[in-house]
Amino acid sequence: MGMTAEDYAAQLAALLPTGPAWQPSPDTLLGRIVLAIGTELARVHARADTLRIEADPRSTTELLAEWELTAGLPDRCVNVAQSIEQRRAALLARLTGTGGASRSYFIGVAAAYGYTVTIEEPALHTWRMRSTEVVGITRFRAGLSTAGDPLASFGNEAFECLFNRIKPAHTALLFAYGI
Incomplete structure (x- = not known):
């Protein structure tokens, strides 16, 4: 929605003194200078428009790393190798999380990270979190795994x-999982 280089050049030309020497037609040196300045102003305007988008963690791309640093991400639970969408979801969950100890709070946190869960309480102070997502199995592989790794x-x-x-x-x- 920013102005074009020509828009800025026209505004700059309107600020010049009057007279035949100050007519910035495109084929004169003054006209090329005014257009070059207008081009740079339009570029700066476009970057300022982008900054408004980047200032919102729900739509950031270029400043995602800075937002994550502010929120203390990535941490031992959130990996940088995740997709941009997953990283944004983790960032939003961290920034908007209010804390809680209820089942509904945990179900909401899971939903913010893209999981559907149910919570049961089979014993006092024990919760079973059931997720419908199926997870892969990591197997011990000769040459890749080391002693002490599970089979x-x-x-x-x-x-x-x-x-x-x-x-x-x-x-x-x-x-x-997968239940």
Whole structure:
């Protein structure tokens, strides 16, 4: 919605003194200078328009890394290798999170990260979080895995890390996937 280089050049030409020497026609040196200044002003205007978009964490792309730094991301639970959408979702969840200890709060946090969960309480201070998302199995591979690695593991480490970080200290979390 910014002005064009020609718009700025016309405004600059209107500010010049009157007289035949000050007529900035396109074929004169003065006309080319006025257009060059107008081009730069239009470029700066376009970048200022972009800054309005980047100032909103819901639509940022160029300033996503700075927003994440402000919010303390990435952390041990949120990985930089995620897609832009996943990184934005994590950023928004971190910036808008209010905290809580209720089931509805945890279900809302899961939804903000793109998961659908239900929560059961099989025992006192124990919650089972059931996610409909199916997760892959990581198997031990000769040459890639090292001694001490499990022969097979499954789960979503980022998801589990997030909820273990925000859960009440006295609560044990159990995770069930694809159910």
